[in-house]
Amino acid sequence: MGMDFHAEENQSSYIGRTADESWRQAMKAIVQPEGKRVIDIGCGGGIYSKAWVEMGAALVIGADFSEVMLKAAWENCHQDPHIKLIRRAAHATGLDSGSMDIVFARALIHHLPELDPFMEEAYRLLAPGGLCIIQDRTMTDVLMPASPTHFRGYFLEKFPQLLAKEAKRRPEDQAVREALQKNGFEQVAATSLWEVRRRYERWEELEQDLLARTGRSILHELSDEELQILVTYIGEKVAHETSIEEQDHWTIWIGIKK
Template sequence: MGIDFHDEANQSSYIGRSADETWRQSMRSILAPEGKRVLDVGCGGGIYSKAWAELGAATVIGADFSEVMLKAAWDHCREDSRITFLRRAAHATGLEADSVDIVFARALIHHLPEYGPFFEEAARVLAPEGMCIVQDRTMNDVLLPASPTHFRGYFLEQFPQLLEKEARRRPEDAAVRAAMEEAGFVRIEARQLWETRRTYERWAELESDLLERKGRSILHELTDEELRRLVGHIEQKVAHLEPIVEQDHWTVWIGVKP
């Protein structure tokens, strides 16, 4: 199984929410976004492209290899003239060298067969002193215990076979740092982030999100019947907590082009 990013049935998978203040504060703690030129690689439905513009970026280019995802992104961001979208691969954006100040990639690198080409392209398009910011989950992030706010943990509790899939695709800190260093980045560091993904006023909203597998590619590894069982389990854990706050734990790598 697995998600097909080119299937129109998945067009709405990465829309329908806004970047939370927890994420915005994290980005502001890294740099001042005002006036910056941002490239959002693997932008999906444009949620974070829009967030960068709202943080004060001068221009935002969202790049994604899926025309289906980009259709959703255009619709999501159509009212902001600072944001444009391109159908491009992560390793070949087609942008001019030294043309952006920030390269951002959220939940991208775990889909890549190798990191080097992406980081090389990021270094190429960044202006001197530009910054590459990569947000993804390591296995340490994935294996954090389930709780009424971190209910991704219930996915693995109920279906341990998903651990094999996660172990194959999740980046290791040392490998990411090595790829960034090889591409020429300096002052490389990693930070931890608890990001509020969304607050649901009612259980029915979360139930719908889960059943539609929205923004959760790992759920495409489950059959419809398995997914219904999982949703029933999560309902027992969190439905009484309305509103329901969903949080995810991330690692954020930062590197500077000298």
């Protein structure tokens, strides 16, 4: 099946939460955002576009290829004068060369058929000294064991056929490093992050979020019946918790344009 990012029924899939402090601290360990010009490529509902502004960025351009996603981002961000939204592909933003200080791409590259066009565009957009920051999951991240805080592990535990889908789309660490270097980036490095995705006061909030497949494109690979089976299975693991914290494991790659 797969998620259709152009379908109106998925418009609210990537809004309804804020970027957690765990993510903000990880970004601040990489770069000081104050006064920076940021492009958030594959911005979805603009959750992280807003976060960059809240951390002090002077300008954030949220770019996405989906008009439906941009409608959600507009609802989320239109009151902030520091955020501009544009409908553009990751490899062709149409912005001026050297106009950005940070290129940020969260959960984008696993959707791309190839890395080089995006990397080339990221390098072109950056001013000298600018940073490309890519956040995505490798198979190492995907295969982190299930736990009462790592719900994605339960997805694969209950429906191991999802592994084949993940294996096809997840980037390899070395491939991302090589693509960054090939396209001119220097001091290429990678780190990992347990990011708190969201906190839930009770099981019913999480249950509703899962059944709506909110922000979890992999769940679109399951039928409604399979999804209900999965949610029941996760409920058996975590419903007794008085408060629930959901975490995801990510790899973050950094490259500098000299």
